[in-house]
Amino acid sequence: MTVDKLLERVLYVDLDRRSFHVEQRPELFEEAIGGTGVAIRLLNEECPEGADPMGPDNPMIMTVGPMVGLYPLASKTVAMFKSPHTGNLGESHAGGRSAVALRMAGYGALVVRGISNMPVYLVINEQGVEFRDASALWGMRSSYTVGSVLREREAGSGLRSIMRIGRAGERGVTYACVITETFRHFGRLGLGTVWGNKGLKALVVHGKQSLPVADRRAYRRTYDDIFETLTESSLMQKYHELGTAMNVLPLNEMGALPTKNLQTARFEGAEAISGENLAEKYLGRRVACAHCPVACIHLATLRTPYPSEPYFYKTQMVGYDHEPIFATGSMLGLDEVNGMLTLLDEIEVQGLDAMSAGVSLAWATEMLERELISLDDTDGVAFTWGDAEAYIEGAQKIVTQPTDFYKALARGVDHASSIYGGQDAALAFGGNEMPGYHTGPGCHVGYLAGARHSHLDNAGYSVDQKVAQKGNGMTPSELAETLLEEERWRQVLTSLVICLFSRNVYDPDTVVRALEPLGFATTESELRDIGARILREKYAFKEREGFVMDDLRIPDRITQTISPLGHVDPAYVREALEAYRKGL
Secondary structure (H helix, E strand, O other): OOOOOOOOEEEEEEOOOOEEEEEEOHHHHHHHOOHHHHHHHHHHHHOOOOOOOOOOOOOEEEEOOOOOOOOOOOOOEEEEEEOOOOOOEEEEEEOOOHHHHHHHOOOOEEEEEOOOOOOEEEEEEOOEEEEEEOOOOOOOOOHHHHHHHHHHHOOOOOOOEEEEOOHHHHOOOOOEOEEEOOOEEEOOOOHHHHHHHHOEEEEEEOOOOOOOOOOHHHHHHHHHHHHHHHHHOOOOHHHHHOHHHHHHHHHHHHOOOOEOOOOEOOOOOOOOOOHHHHHHHOEEEEEOOOOOOOOOEEEEEEEEEOOOOOOOEEEEEEEEOHHHHHHHOHHHOOOOHHHHHHHHHHHHHHOEOHHHHHHHHHHHHHHHHOOOOOOOOOOOOOOOOOOHHHHHHHHHHHHHOOOHHHHHHOOOHHHHHHHHOOHHHOOEEOOEEOOOOOOOHHHHHHHHHOOOOOHHHHOHHHHHHHHHHHOOOOOHHHHHHHHHHHHHHHHHHHHHOOOHHHOOOOOHHHHHHHHHHHOOOOOHHHHHHHHHHHHHHHHHHHHHOOOOHHHOOOOHHHHHOOEOOEOOOHHHHHHHHHHHHHHO
């Protein structure tokens, strides 16, 4: 493979010394493509074994790939770090403008080292890095306000990406997120916590570099073919019309929608929080990531009346997808849409990962019901299924941490349940709170085994649904190999970096054709070998940092609540995990 010189450039930033430099690293991109592949190489280089996730030796790495800025839906940035939430591999992806901005600033990767002795934000452009004092931004109640200040203060309007953390990252909540362009996030595994510990409040990135291609005529033909498939076929239409919120009703009908801390998998209020109802009654705008014609980002209009001012409303946009809906809707027994949107908005204000926050609040509700915790623990907040006001206050207290209970909950349900009990109801997989699917053993094996412990690793939920449609089961070994095959190819897509929503468009043949005009001569076989190698490198890092597949805790609740494929058998799950480990 060959790459262009801009993609080979790695920008290194030292927060301790307020310094930066650029290195040309062609070997990284030749061997590992970009994105995930380059990020895991850099993480191995930069993160010493046993490094404290909250210490100066934990790097913050962001990478893009060769298709970014050149093909539609090549729109993601990969962030990699040692997770303060799980203690091993931290990997999170975000859309918005971050990927194109970093690429057009002239960099294929960014490495941030050390800890600043005062709050800072960084402005990154073609000339390098400018260090700005962020003391006035530190402690601001709302992440929205931080974004507004930076938009007014910094240049690059229309080209830049603004990434920032909220108070959750500043205060060490281990599942704090990084917000980019307000409605996209590096959501999972605590990247915002890493930033907060480094004293890094925000990144502003912009540039105007031209991106070279080796064969312009072939590139244009390939681009047009891909664009036509994306915009004129049915493959992506569902994402534009309803977004991932379209999953709510089908999952509920199947009995696969986690509800009330997965005490059941059907929600009586599913119709109210469905993508269809939200689109009909609340949808205000559709928004697209940079260089994406699909516009899958759906924003609801939330109107809040001003006290004692009739007919005067504060109107704001709140982003929604299936996962936030599950986490703040069905998982909390909340079907009042305004309440759910207000909770989502508060989670955005604080800079929390919506999934971990929702699952943590659901666990706390059940613990209060079971009297394993008291109102003294919750600082007087009486968590009750469907009570939006209580959950909004709870989200705030996870950040402010007025009691020992909230200090524990700010580290997730695995940690909190180890102190307060109720581990049978603690829905965490490898330390990370569950996503919004209870489709059968495939999704749960996928959560447990996946490198990020997320449904985005290997689409186990999709395997379950195919099994249900065919009516033929899989042996544990067959399930493991199916998940591994998917995950190996996803390493290729996330190294390019391709939005996984378009994985059915960017099939292996299309990827090979798309790379050729860019100067990447490769084959499907070579790409699959690279994907398998990247996956092994990720697990090698995880195991180096203490991850043991055999030690994974299978949440009891997933075996108790029936799924569309029946009760999940823990022995089957263990056997599949062992087959997965051997297959790596």
